[in-house]
Amino acid sequence: MKDKKSYYVTTPIYYPSADFHIGHCYTTIIADAIARYKRCSGFDVFYLTGTDEHGEKIQKKALEAGVSPQEYVDKIVSNAKDLWKSLNISYDKFIRTTDKEHVECVQEIFKKLYDKGDIYKGEYKGLYCTPCESFWTNTQLVDGKCPDCGRDVNEVSEEAYFFKLSKYQDRLVKYYDEHPDFIEPESRKNEMINNFIKPGLEDLCVSRTSFDWGIPVTFDDKHVVYVWLDALSNYISALGYLSEDDSKFKKYWPADLHIVGKEIVRFHTIVWPIMLMALDLPLPKKVFGHGWLVIDGGKISKSLGNYKDPREYIGLYGVDAVRYFVLREVPFGNDGVFSEEALINRTNGDLANVLGNLVNRTIGMINKYFDGVVTDTGVSEDVDKELIDLVMSTKDIVDNKMDDLRIADALDVIFDIFRRCNKYIDETMPWVLAKDENKSDRLNQVLYNLIESIRIGTVLLQPYLPDACNSIFEQINSNDIGFDTLDRFGYYKSGNKVGKAVVLFKRIEIDKK
Numbered sequence: 001m002k003d004k005k006s007y008y009v010t011t012p013i014y015y016p017s018a019d020f021h022i023g024h025c026y027t028t029i030i031a032d033a034i035a036r037y038k039r040c041s042g043f044d045v046f047y048l049t050g051t052d053e054h055g056e057k058i059q060k061k062a063l064e065a066g067v068s069p070q071e072y073v074d075k076i077v078s079n080a081k082d083l084w085k086s087l088n089i090s091y092d093k094f095i096r097t098t099d100k101e102h103v104e105c106v107q108e109i110f111k112k113l114y115d116k117g118d119i120y121k122g123e124y125k126g127l128y129c130t131p132c133e134s135f136w137t138n139t140q141l142v143d144g145k146c147p148d149c150g151r152d153v154n155e156v157s158e159e160a161y162f163f164k165l166s167k168y169q170d171r172l173v174k175y176y177d178e179h180p181d182f183i184e185p186e187s188r189k190n191e192m193i194n195n196f197i198k199p200g201l202e203d204l205c206v207s208r209t210s211f212d213w214g215i216p217v218t219f220d221d222k223h224v225v226y227v228w229l230d231a232l233s234n235y236i237s238a239l240g241y242l243s244e245d246d247s248k249f250k251k252y253w254p255a256d257l258h259i260v261g262k263e264i265v266r267f268h269t270i271v272w273p274i275m276l277m278a279l280d281l282p283l284p285k286k287v288f289g290h291g292w293l294v295i296d297g298g299k300i301s302k303s304l305g306n307y308k309d310p311r312e313y314i315g316l317y318g319v320d321a322v323r324y325f326v327l328r329e330v331p332f333g334n335d336g337v338f339s340e341e342a343l344i345n346r347t348n349g350d351l352a353n354v355l356g357n358l359v360n361r362t363i364g365m366i367n368k369y370f371d372g373v374v375t376d377t378g379v380s381e382d383v384d385k386e387l388i389d390l391v392m393s394t395k396d397i398v399d400n401k402m403d404d405l406r407i408a409d410a411l412d413v414i415f416d417i418f419r420r421c422n423k424y425i426d427e428t429m430p431w432v433l434a435k436d437e438n439k440s441d442r443l444n445q446v447l448y449n450l451i452e453s454i455r456i457g458t459v460l461l462q463p464y465l466p467d468a469c470n471s472i473f474e475q476i477n478s479n480d481i482g483f484d485t486l487d488r489f490g491y492y493k494s495g496n497k498v499g500k501a502v503v504l505f506k507r508i509e510i511d512k513k
């Protein structure tokens with residue numbers, strides 16, 4: 001039985017590349033924020049990411065580089081790991097499809113499906129797009145080109161194994177009907193039904209003989225497993241499915257959430273569920289197909305030269321500026337436009353002006369007026385109630401937004417706390433209170449309310465901006481950072497001494513970048 005408190009979230013496994021762009025970071029940053037949020041909420045989280053290393057494209061690149069495919073992938077996989085490290089991605093496992101355990105698991109899955117009659121040998125005649133590793137029918141082509149990338153397709157004909165998707169079509173539709181939340185957003189489900197299921201599912205080619213950089217089919221070694229069956233299996237091979245130690249599989253499967261880009265929703269909501277049905281395994285609870293980060297309406301693309309390595313942005317603006325932009329700027333399920341200027345505006349606006357300034361001003365005042373010691377004196381006024389009510393209502397709203405995967409909205413709600421605090425400073429005017437000795441207790445209370453509100457906002461913000469929040473906890477000198485400290489206003493210890501104010505986010509001058 002699956003432990004009630006466990007939570008399994010995955011990203012797709014990435015094609016290893018030396019040229020990741022900010023769009024690639026989108027899926028991993030969202031999944032990371034969700035994983036951290038669930039951990040903070042008390043779940044036992046398993047967050048999986050990794051690399052998808054087989055296929056003709058990789059083999060060709062290795063050949064061009066004059067090395068073996070294995071040497072080629074070994075070298076560039078470290079690029080993905082380095083990028084995720086620089087973005088503070090807190091994955092629990094990094095799977096590579098060249099891992100021995102994965103290879104053995106895929107071989108067993110293939111054999112199981114073959115023995116069951118769900119995989120059979122046939123002849124493949126079709127149009128193949130090498131960069132996308134996808135077969136297309138004539139009707140799916142757009143102006144004779146690959147509908148995904150717009151490049152030429154090649155006609156190929158070879159002996160191949162097929163997976164009987166068609167056999168499971170009715171069961172899949174029934175599953176969609178009975179599980180209305182399985183695919184999100186709703187529009188993607190309609191796309192799947194209208195574009196792929198209604199015209200009738202075609203059986204899927206799951207092996208190739210024209211290249212050999214893949215997992216060999218154990219009972220027919222001319223064939224290697226075609227990439228999608230190999231790749232999709234990672235979600236269960238990573239948990240030890242069919243291995244000696246399958247305790248993780250028992251604990252975490254079925255996945256709570258697969259987060260994928262919109263272009264690969266069809267593999268995750270058609271091929272993957274059918275594979276699982278054929279294996280008699282439960283299906284994931286949700287597949288969320290997110291939109292893309294685009295530049296001027298077009299894809300971020302190496303050939304267009306329209307992007308920097310994400311590590312350059314991190315170096316210039318800080319890791320949390322990049323994380324914040326990606327999480328805040330892209331509306332639920334839709335595309336979002338990336339530009340360095342928009343990144344700078346978000347950083348200057350929300351991060352430097354609203355949050356950074358608030359923390360800096362508050363700590364500055366506590367140091368200036370009370371030598372850094374802040375006391376809950378109990379001298380309250382009506383204006384406090386509005387602030388405290390807003391702060392205390394935020395956790396439930398954030399929970400609701402996160403349940404709906406509306407991450408940008410969750411962030412907006414958290415920032416309402418910080419915006420409200422800034423307004424509270426204008427309303428209470430601590431600098432005026434400071435001039436009147438009789439108002440010292442009131443001034444203390446105002447500063448206490450501010451620091452406690454900042455603490456609560458920061459506790460809620462930590463899944464999204466972990467580094468900045470750690471710095472705030474240090475500056476306000478508080479260890480009360482768990483979600484269990486959100487049930488009442490007043491955890492911040494009265495009489496505590498704050499730390500030193502540090503600039504959290506420098507304002508960026510656009511012309512100096």
Ligand code: MSP
Nearest residue numbers: 012013014015023026027052231232260261292293
């Ligand atoms: N290897 C397959 C997935 C196999 S999963 C069983 C793959 N890899 S990928 O490297 O091309 O893409 C990895 C992820 O990056 C996908 O979720 C994809 O949508 C995402 N992105 C790549 N470019 C993107 C943007 N410009 N914007 C947002 N996400 C995009 O597909």
